[in-house]
Amino acid sequence: MIFLGLASNYSARDVLRHSFSVGSKKDYKNLELALSKRYGTTLENTSLIYSGRSAISLALKSFIESNRLKKGDHVAVNSFTCFAVVEAVKNAGLVPVFLDLPDPKKAPSPDYSPETLAVACEKDKKLKVFILQNTFGLPVDLKKFLEVKKKYNLLLLEDLAHSAGRFYTLNAKKREIGTVGEATCLSFGKGKSIDTITGGAVLLRDPTLSFPKSFNKSALKKRRKSGDVPRASWYPLFGAIARGLAHLKLEKYWLGLLLKLRWIERSADTKLLENTTITNWQAKLALRQLGSLKDKPLREFFLVENREETLKILKKKGIRLEESWYEVPVSPARYYKKTNFPEKENKNAVFFAKHVLNLPTWYYDKKHQKELAYAKKILKENALNGN
Ligand SMILES: Cc1ncc(COP(=O)(O)O)c(C=O)c1O
Numbered sequence: 180m181i182f183l184g185l186a187s188n189y190s191a192r193d194v195l196r197h198s199f200s201v202g203s204k205k206d207y208k209n210l211e212l213a214l215s216k217r218y219g220t221t222l223e224n225t226s227l228i229y230s231g232r233s234a235i236s237l238a239l240k241s242f243i244e245s246n247r248l249k250k251g252d253h254v255a256v257n258s259f260t261c262f263a264v265v266e267a268v269k270n271a272g273l274v275p276v277f278l279d280l281p282d283p284k285k286a287p288s289p290d291y292s293p294e295t296l297a298v299a300c301e302k303d304k305k306l307k308v309f310i311l312q313n314t315f316g317l318p319v320d321l322k323k324f325l326e327v328k329k330k331y332n333l334l335l336l337e338d339l340a341h342s343a344g345r346f347y348t349l350n351a352k353k354r355e356i357g358t359v360g361e362a363t364c365l366s367f368g369k370g371k372s373i374d375t376i377t378g379g380a381v382l383l384r385d386p387t388l389s390f391p392k393s394f395n396k397s398a399l400k401k402r403r404k405s406g407d408v409p410r411a412s413w414y415p416l417f418g419a420i421a422r423g424l425a426h427l428k429l430e431k432y433w434l435g436l437l438l439k440l441r442w443i444e445r446s447a448d449t450k451l452l453e454n455t456t457i458t459n460w461q462a463k464l465a466l467r468q469l470g471s472l473k474d475k476p477l478r479e480f481f482l483v484e485n486r487e488e489t490l491k492i493l494k495k496k497g498i499r500l501e502e503s504w505y506e507v508p509v510s511p512a513r514y515y516k517k518t519n520f521p522e523k524e525n526k527n528a529v530f531f532a533k534h535v536l537n538l539p540t541w542y543y544d545k546k547h548q549k550e551l552a553y554a555k556k557i558l559k560e561n562a563l564n565g566n
Contacts, residue, residue, distance in 0.1 A: 180422065180425060180426065180497035180498070180499065180550075181497065181498045181499065181500075181539065181542065181547060181550050181551065181554065182422055182425070182499045182539070183370075183478075183499065183500050183501070183502040183503060183537060183538075183539050184369075184370065184418075184499075184501075184502035185418040185419075185421045185422050185425075185430075186369070186374075186376075186414060186415040186417075186418030186419065187418070187422060187539060187541070188370060188374060188539070188541045189374075189415040189418065189419070191419070193415065194415040194416050194418075194419050196464070197375075197376075197412065197414075197415045197416075197464060198412055198413060198415065198416050200412070200460040200461075200463055200464055201459075201460055201463075202458065202459030202460035202461070202462055202463035202464075203459055203463075204459060206459050206460075206462045206463035206466060207227065207457075207459045207462040209462075209466055210227060210380075210462040210463075210465055210466040210469070211225050211226070211227060211380075213466055213469055213470070214365070214380050214382060214469070215382065217355075217357075217358075217469070218357045218358055218363045218382045218384060219358050219384055220382050220383060220384045220386075221386075223389075224382060224383040224384070224386075224388065224389065224390070225380070225381075225382045225383075226380065226381050226390070226394075226396045226399070226456070227378065227379070227380050227399075227456050227457050227462060228378075228379045228380060228381055228399075228452075228453065228455075228456055228457075229377070229378070229379065229402070229449075229450065229451075229452040229453075229455040229456060229457070230263070230366065230368060230377060230378065230379045230449045230450065230451065230452070231263060231267075231338070231340050231364060231365065231366020231367075231368055231371070231379040231449075232263035232264070232266055232267040232270075232366075232379075232449065232451045233267075233379055233381075233450075233451050233452055233453050233455075234267075234364035234365065234366070234379040234380055234381035235263075235264060235267035235268070235271075235310070235336065235338060235364045235381075236266075236267040236268075236270040236271045236451055236453060237381050237390065237391070237394060237453050238336055238362035238364055238381050238383065239254065239267065239268065239271035239273055239308070239336070239362075240271045240272075240391045240394075240453075241362065241381075241383055241388050241389065241390050241391060242308065242334055242361070242362070242388070243271065243272070243273075243391075244389070244390075244391040244392065245387060245388045245389060247307075247334060247361075247387075247388070248273070248307050248308065248334070250272040250273070251272065251273070251274065251305070252273055252274070252305050252306075252307045252308070253273065253274045253275075253276045253303055253305040253306040253307065253308075254268045254273045254274065254275055254276065254306075254307070254308045254309070254310060254336075255276050255278050255291070255296055255299060255306055255308065255309035255310065256268060256275040256276065256277055256278070256310055257277075257278065257280075257289075257290055257291055257310065257312045257314065258277040258278055258279050258280060258291065258508050258509075258520075258525040258527075258528035259280055259289050259290075259314060259505055259508055259528045259531055259532060260312060260314075260505065260508070260509055260510070261340075261447065261504075261505065261509070261510055262447050262509055262510060262511065262514040262515075262517075262518065263366075263447065263449065263451075264310065264312070264338065265509055265518050266451060267451060268310075270451055273308070274305070276299060276303060276306060277508070277509075277520065277521060277524070277525050277528070278291035278295045278296060278299055278525075279291060279295060279524065279525040279526070279527050279528050280525075280527040280528045280531050281295075281527060282527055283482060283527055283530055283531045283534070283563070284563070287480075287482055287531070288317075289314035289315055289317065289480060289531070289535075290311070290312060290313065290314050290317070290319050292320075292323075293319075293320060293323035293324045293326070293327050294323075296309055296324065296327050297327045297330070297331070300327065300330075300331040300333070306331070306333070307333060307334060308333060308334040308335070308336060309324075309328070309333055309334075309335060309336070310336045310337075310338050311324065311335060311336075311337050311338065311360070312338045312340070312341065312342075313337075313338075313339075313341060313342035313345065313356055314341055314504075315341055315476050315477050315478045315479070315480055315504070315537070316341050316342045316344075316345045316372065316475070316476040316477040316478075317342075317476055318342070318345055318346060318347045318348065318356060319347070321347035321348070321349050321354065321359065322349055322350070325349075325359075334360070334361045334362075335359060335360030335361055335362075336360055336361070336362045336363075336364065337356060337357050337359060337360040337362070337363045337364070338364050338366075339356060339357050339363060339364065339365045339366075339372065340364075340365070340366035340368070340371050340372070341371065341372060341477045341478075342356045342357075342372060342477070343356070343357065343365055343371075343372035343373055343469070343472055344356075344372055344472025344473060344474055345372075345474060345476075346474060347359070357382075358384075360384065361383070361384055361385040361388060362381065362382065362383050362384060362385070362388070363381075363382040363384060364379065364380070364381050364382075365379055365380040365381075366378070366379045367379055367380075367457065367461065367465050368446055368449060369414070369446045370446070370477075370502075371477075372472060372477055373465050373468045373469060373472070374468070375411075375457065375461040375464045375465050375468075376411045376412075376414045376415070376461075377402070377411050377449055377457065377461070378456075378457035378461050378465060379457075394453060398454075399454060399455060399456040400454060400455045400456070401455070401456060401457070401458050401459075402455060402456070402457060402458050402461075411461070412460070413442070414443055417433075417437055417442070417443060420433060421433050421434055425497075425499065426497075445511070447510070447511045447513075447514060475540055476540055477540065478504065478537040478538065478539060478540060479537065479538040479540060480535055480536070480537050480538075481535070481536050481537075481538065481558040481562065482531070482534040482535055482536075482562065482563040483534055483535075483536055483558060483561040483562060483563060484534070484561055484562070484563050484564065485561065486533065486534060486535075486536060488561070489536060489557065489558065489561040490536070492557055492561070493554055493557055496550070496553060496554075497550070498550060498553070498554045498557075500536050500537060500538070500554075503535060503536045503537040504535075504537055505532055505535070506532060507520075507532050508520050508522075508525060508528040508529055508531075508532045510532075534563055536558060538551060538554060538555070538558070539551075
């Protein structure tokens, strides 16, 4: 069987490593050091944090505190994204401005274009920051974005949730994603490039920036020792059990029970906390993953004519793609209404989200390759007309 979710990116060895990992203060410090080196900033301007959304919010607040922005300014956000990003922008006292995707029928892309950003800047003088998300780990055209950045004097926040370890191409050279903007934010949430189930990191790369006075890196609380920590450490094991039960079509009962017991939480329900950070054992696992990041997309995306039908066909063969990113322009669907997403101005994103499916990129063995080849065949047969 093939899964997109349920910690399917975890090998049996990873499950054990995750469940029984023990870390020390040194691991925590070493992760901060490695991140600061990799993304080109000081240890002082680097902090581990509770989640990716906490990282984005803190980076934006740092822009404000360093007088590079003021409350109420506008932030360009991809119109195909996670609720977490929108929540973080609002939490910082800023206004998210959604930028539409290019026409999916002509040039399908999961990220807004530099041309769209330039048009938005012409119209909106409050637009001061843009978030580049490099969705699915697919790098955007950095050169063109940098031209727009310069022309309109914008701040760039690179959100590495999907793209840690990937590279832009700039003047025929590779430039690592996360080494360009004024701030770099990572999420270590479920299914992300670095996955320790929860967690994140924030790096202020511009030396004139500093964290808000209200943020005290050395006083951050660790995630609770009871409650959410056991759940985080056992999640890959719970996922492996769910994948096993899926053969008997029983996984939904198992997941329902875990949710009811609050032993697991849905990814979108991760909290935004700026006074709490990850545990030492999570830092140890994240450091290990940071050192072995692969330069390949996180997921492959396809546009199909009828998503529900295609999912059904694939499910019959044990290919479970229900957790594709993103099923609505601001995912998940259960929070979509809250975001007041301007559908009329973002028709391409609405269309894209309605037709997109993802394939995992983390299966290597022969059996799964065969299944993936079958999935690709079905996705091709059901492709969007003219795609
Ligand atoms: C593109 C993107 N950025 C940031 C986040 C936030 O991550 P977290 O759940 O760690 O807050 C997500 C979450 O799914 C995401 O998809």
